[in-house]
Structure formats: C-alpha cells, structure tokens
Amino acid sequence: MKSVSSPVRLCMSVKQLSKKFGKFQAVSNLNVDFYNNEVCCLLGHNGAGKTTVTSILVGMLEPTSGSVSISGLDNQENIEEVRKEIGFCPQYDILYPELSIKEHLELVAKMRHMDVEATEESVENILQLIGLSNERLTLAKNLSGGMQRRLSIGISMIGDPKVLILDEPTSGI
Known part of the structure; x- marks a missing residue:
C-alpha cells in the first residue's frame, strides 16, 4: 500500500526582515518560512524583538526593510486581504469591559x-x-x-x- 501525503504548502514567508527604531536595530535580516498545519514558536530574551516581529507580521508595524507574504500576498501592499487570513492575539488583552x-x-x-x-x-x-x-x-x-x-x-x-x-x-x- 502506498502512502499519500498532502503537499506541504507555504503559508507565510519572511524575507530579509529588519526594523530600526532610530539607531536601535530591533530586528535584523530575519528569514523564515512557515507552512500549513505547522506550529512554530519564536523564542528570545526580553527585548529580543519578538513582539516587534509579530507586529510586523500582522501589519501593525511597517518593517524598515524586507518583506512578509501571507498566502502569497505581501502584507504591506495587500493589508486588507492579509488581515482576513490572520488571527492575532496581542501580548496584552484588549477587551471592552462592558461587553460579555x-x-x-x-x-x-x-x-x-x-x-x-x-x-x-x-x-x-x-x-x-x-x-x-x-x-x-x-x-x-x-x-x-x-x-x-x-x-x-x-x-x-x-x-x-x-x-x-x-x-x-x-x-x-
């Protein structure tokens, strides 16, 4: 019996991603690909740039250089379409106190x-x-x-x- 596996599909691609705040280099030339049905973890010490990277991935922050594509769409050029593809839970809860x-x-x-x-x-x-x-x-x-x-x-x-x-x-x- 021959095993048939589903093709591995690229879901998100990060190329040469960098972010500077003034003279401070928060992220430097990050390259990584994420695939469908893959669970990944971004680890680093405090101030390593993890939240900066996630903010760029979801389009809340523009990179200084480099690109992010989600489902083949550039997240800066096609932000409205990209946001339909992303679910984001920020570091701090953003809730309306009077809503259930x-x-x-x-x-x-x-x-x-x-x-x-x-x-x-x-x-x-x-x-x-x-x-x-x-x-x-x-x-x-x-x-x-x-x-x-x-x-x-x-x-x-x-x-x-x-x-x-x-x-x-x-x-x-």
Missing part, C-alpha cells in the same frame, strides 16, 4: 463579515474550546486574568484564520 464574552466573539465575527449562521457556529465552538461556555454572559470586567487571556485567544480564532499569531498566549493562565 459572547458579545466580544460576535463583534469580531461581525468585523470579519461572517454571516449569522457561521457566527453562531463559530462562537459556540470557540466557547467550548476555550472553556468559557458557562460564562458566556459574563462581562469582561468581571473575568479573572486567566479568563480574559482565554477570551483573547478565542477572539483570535474567530473566522478560522489560516494563520494564528499569539504573542505570549500563556501569560496569566
């Missing part, structure tokens, strides 16, 4: 232009996945730090993005 867990997930689904049926299914799946189904109506301001972090991770997964970028995902959990 469910309302946060629904808001992001609306921002991603998901239809009602897809939104309901995605929200339910994510609530189960992050273990917050029973707290779905709890306001963000009443959540523990660990629950807020789980919500932030859940928010990044709305819309089943092709690329999921998590900055310090286990902080506070």
